[in-house]
Amino acid sequence: MALNYSKKTINHFLNPKNIGEMKNPDGYSQIGNMLCGDQLNFFLKVRNGKIKDVKFLSFGCASNIATASLLTEKVKGMTIAEAKKYKWETVVAELGGLPSQKIHCSVMAVEGFRKAIADYEKKQKHSR
Ligand code: FES
Numbered sequence: 001m002a003l004n005y006s007k008k009t010i011n012h013f014l015n016p017k018n019i020g021e022m023k024n025p026d027g028y029s030q031i032g033n034m035l036c037g038d039q040l041n042f043f044l045k046v047r048n049g050k051i052k053d054v055k056f057l058s059f060g061c062a063s064n065i066a067t068a069s070l071l072t073e074k075v076k077g078m079t080i081a082e083a084k085k086y087k088w089e090t091v092v093a094e095l096g097g098l099p100s101q102k103i104h105c106s107v108m109a110v111e112g113f114r115k116a117i118a119d120y121e122k123k124q125k126h127s128r
Helices: 007-014 062-075 080-084 088-095 100-127
Strands: 027-032 039-047 050-059
Touching: 007 062, 007 088, 027 100, 039 062, 039 100, 050 062, 050 080, 050 100, 062 088, 062 100, 080 100, 088 100
Parallel strands: none
Antiparallel strands: 027 039, 039 050
């Protein structure tokens, strides 16, 4: 059975944006799914309350890579408050849809990104 991926999803999978590690990130997260075994790491740089840079590493499926790639493109330049409101439903809509079996990949990407923001906020509290 072949899954129906949009052209945009395939493009982000084949040419992912913002992939890689970051030295001394302001926020970092690691998230995984015990059922499928996929994993994502996010790295954030924040300046003046805005996402200056964001990178990810994926040990996952095509949808995992495509959703993280699109998400990192969209949230760059957003304020922390705006970025926290970015939803998995928006990622899926921006990609032109995902097969229903792959929705959890977008949920994991958004949760992982929010976890990196939470790490940034925690570090901010401790540095005051
Ligand atoms: S199959 Fe689990 S993240 Fe894609």
